Amino acid sequence: MVIVLKENPNPQQVNRLKNWLAEMNIDIHTIVGTQSTVLGLVGDTSGVDIELIRALDIVEDVKRIQEPFKRANRKFHPLDTVITIGDTKIGGGNFTLMAGPCSVESREQILSIARDVAANGGHILRGGAFKPRTSPYAFQGLRGLGIELLIEARKETGLKIVTEIMDISQLELFNDVDIIQVGARNMQNFELLKELGKSRKPILLKRGLSSTIQELLMSAEYIMAGGNENVILCERGIRTFETATRNTLDLSCVPVLKETSHLPVVIDPSHAVGVARYVYSMSLAAAAAGSDGLIIEVHNDPAHAMCDGAQSITPEAFGGLASKLSELLPVVGKSIGKTQN
Amino acid sequence: MGGGAKLSDKIKISLENTPVEFPQNAVVACQGVKGAYSQLACEKLFTNPNIIYVNTFDAVFNAVDKGMCGNGILPLENSLCGSVAEVYDLMKKHHFYIVRSVKMKINHALLANHGVISPQIKEIYSHEQALGQCSEFIKKLKNVKIINCVNTASAARAVSESKRNDAAAIANPVCAHLYDLSVISNSIQNNDNNYTRFICISKELQIYPQSNKISLMFTVPHKPGALYGFLEKFASLGVNLTKLESRPISGSDFEFMFYVEMDTSVSSNGIKELMDELENTYETFVFLGNYKEV
Ligand SMILES: [Mn+2]
Numbered sequence: 001m002v003i004v005l006k007e008n009p010n011p012q013q014v015n016r017l018k019n020w021l022a023e024m025n026i027d028i029h030t031i032v033g034t035q036s037t038v039l040g041l042v043g044d045t046s047g048v049d050i051e052l053i054r055a056l057d058i059v060e061d062v063k064r065i066q067e068p069f070k071r072a073n074r075k076f077h078p079l080d081t082v083i084t085i086g087d088t089k090i091g092g093g094n095f096t097l098m099a100g101p102c103s104v105e106s107r108e109q110i111l112s113i114a115r116d117v118a119a120n121g122g123h124i125l126r127g128g129a130f131k132p133r134t135s136p137y138a139f140q141g142l143r144g145l146g147i148e149l150l151i152e153a154r155k156e157t158g159l160k161i162v163t164e165i166m167d168i169s170q171l172e173l174f175n176d177v178d179i180i181q182v183g184a185r186n187m188q189n190f191e192l193l194k195e196l197g198k199s200r201k202p203i204l205l206k207r208g209l210s211s212t213i214q215e216l217l218m219s220a221e222y223i224m225a226g227g228n229e230n231v232i233l234c235e236r237g238i239r240t241f242e243t244a245t246r247n248t249l250d251l252s253c254v255p256v257l258k259e260t261s262h263l264p265v266v267i268d269p270s271h272a273v274g275v276a277r278y279v280y281s282m283s284l285a286a287a288a289a290g291s292d293g294l295i296i297e298v299h300n301d302p303a304h305a306m307c308d309g310a311q312s313i314t315p316e317a318f319g320g321l322a323s324k325l326s327e328l329l330p331v332v333g334k335s336i337g338k339t340q341n
Numbered sequence: 342m343g344g345g346a347k348l349s350d351k352i353k354i355s356l357e358n359t360p361v362e363f364p365q366n367a368v369v370a371c372q373g374v375k376g377a378y379s380q381l382a383c384e385k386l387f388t389n390p391n392i393i394y395v396n397t398f399d400a401v402f403n404a405v406d407k408g409m410c411g412n413g414i415l416p417l418e419n420s421l422c423g424s425v426a427e428v429y430d431l432m433k434k435h436h437f438y439i440v441r442s443v444k445m446k447i448n449h450a451l452l453a454n455h456g457v458i459s460p461q462i463k464e465i466y467s468h469e470q471a472l473g474q475c476s477e478f479i480k481k482l483k484n485v486k487i488i489n490c491v492n493t494a495s496a497a498r499a500v501s502e503s504k505r506n507d508a509a510a511i512a513n514p515v516c517a518h519l520y521d522l523s524v525i526s527n528s529i530q531n532n533d534n535n536y537t538r539f540i541c542i543s544k545e546l547q548i549y550p551q552s553n554k555i556s557l558m559f560t561v562p563h564k565p566g567a568l569y570g571f572l573e574k575f576a577s578l579g580v581n582l583t584k585l586e587s588r589p590i591s592g593s594d595f596e597f598m599f600y601v602e603m604d605t606s607v608s609s610n611g612i613k614e615l616m617d618e619l620e621n622t623y624e625t626f627v628f629l630g631n632y633k634e635v
Contacts, residue, residue: 012391013391013392013393013394016368016391016393016409016410017393017409020407020408020409023408049403049407051399051400051403052395052400052403052404052407052409055395055396055397055399055400055403056393056394056395056396056400057374057393057394057395057396058394
């Protein structure tokens with residue numbers, strides 16, 4: 001349920017309303033907007049007399065939220081959420097470029113790619129330290145050392161860093177990471193989501209390969225229910241009958257998520273198509289569709305990458321894409337850059 | 342009602358548990374906005390109320406029933422216009438007790454934005470009852486359109502917010518200060534003996550010392566002498582009935598809910614016993630409270 005208050009409501013009457021709701025064990029989420037204040041109610045609101053609330057002089061409108069996701073719901077939070085990490089903003093008209101290798105392979109590799117990403121307009125460096133691989137015999141990542149190398153690359157380039165967590169036990173190693181990624185395979189690892197809800201670090205939550213949009217939002221709700229509002233949703237392709245591409249990029253999720261949620265939406269075209277030469281088209285399409293950013297696999301030697309080389313684009317290709325995006329984005333009312341509001 | 346303890350037992354428990362002093366602070370539901378007569382009545386009862394304004398009488402009952410407010414203020418009758426039918430009809434729907442009543446002298450004024458003079462006024466905003474109470478004054482103004490509002494104070498607020506120079510409101514003069522308006526004419530009611538009685542309700546039965554009024558609500562069967570039979574019991578105890586009101590029960594074939602008010606208290610001889618008897622005899626019998634009028 002959401003309660004929209006009138007402009008400049010009497011604070012004593014607002015307090016009484018909030019206390020009364022709290023007496024019924026309802027959590028209140030207050031969003032102060034430029035025009036009006038919205039109270040989002042979470043908990044069992046079935047006993048709340050909606051007509052009584054509507055009759056209050058301080059109340060403009062009351063709506064019940066039918067969807068099971070509340071905190072992630074745009075009715076709860078009409079304005080876009082903007083996540084700020086230092087000078088980088090994600091969401092709300094800012095378009096953010098995250099790029100880097102599938103996995104951190106060596107010091108030389110990650111530093112070299114980081115320089116290229118920074119030089120070509122990227123904002124955030126991606127790179128896997130813990131790798132969820134289909135085969136147990138495949139490269140599993142540099143683990144703790146990988147994170148240290150990412151931190152070193154950040155120090156040198158000024159890029160923020162995002163990397164994937166696979167298990168709760170690794171959480172301590174992520175203290176100095178800017179954005180923690182939850183991979184597609186962990187999207188419904190509810191214990192992990194609850195733990196991340198206690199953190200205040202931004203979480204990049206990837207959609208499961210066979211999860212619905214609502215399931216993605218419910219996973220975001222898990223994190224937000226713990227008090228962590230900094231969730232970035234990420235579409236990375238879903239499994240369909242099509243074999244020409246690795247997955248099918250569900251770009252229709254962008255307008256759906258933008259309508260139903262206030263959280264930033266980032267697209268991962270690399271894992272969606274699995275073919276480097278298709279990444280450019282789908283990146284432009286994602287930007288045109290209204291997403292808030294891209295996360296792209298970039299490698300300086302794709303042929304010899306330890307994983308996902310086939311879908312990795314070169315730093316030059318990334319640079320070309322970034323400059324095309326800077327022409328396209330103003331058309332859809334967004335800007336590429338670090339300190340837009 | 343019924344069920345559970347006998348009415349006389351509930352009354353006994355209430356007499357033991359009600360504090361000696363009427364509270365000074367309370368969260369109180371009032372219909373209208375700041376400056377409404379309900380607010381003035383509320384402030385006559387409580388020194389320091391936290392008033393929650395709602396836009397319907399129904400919500401006043403609900404706010405008390407659902408625990409948002411400890412008390413609620415409702416107008417019951419006006420000396421010029423009679424009973425407030427809507428409030429009587431809502432009494433059937435809600436569970437509540439009257440803990441106090443208050444009589445307020447009503448004084449209406451014509452209010453408009455600063456600089457506006459009487460001949461400019463083309464529209465007058467106010468509550469139905471206030472418009473009725475000032476009908477002679479309105480008649481003397483030429484070519485004015487009357488606009489009904491839910492409340493006199495919200496009429497004043499609307500005129501203020503409109504910033505119009507051809508509109509005026511009829512409301513209590515305190516609204517002039519509250520909504521930054523000027524008083525064009527004061528005391529414009531037809532008759533200076535203009536009083537409204539308000540009740541203060543609570544979810545709990547509370548009987549404070551010096552309570553000397555009892556209110557009841559009941560139905561009687563459709564047979565000769567039924568109402569007489571009910572009232573006769575009070576006559577035989579020598580009780581003075583001060584009000585008898587009847588309201589049709591919606592959806593029924595001219596069946597009525599009766600409301601009585603009388604000058605007596607639960608401590609008077611035979612009253613508690615009579616309450617038990619009436620509760621057992623009549624299908625609908627509601628003890629609405631024993632209270633003092635201030
Ligand atoms: Mn990969």
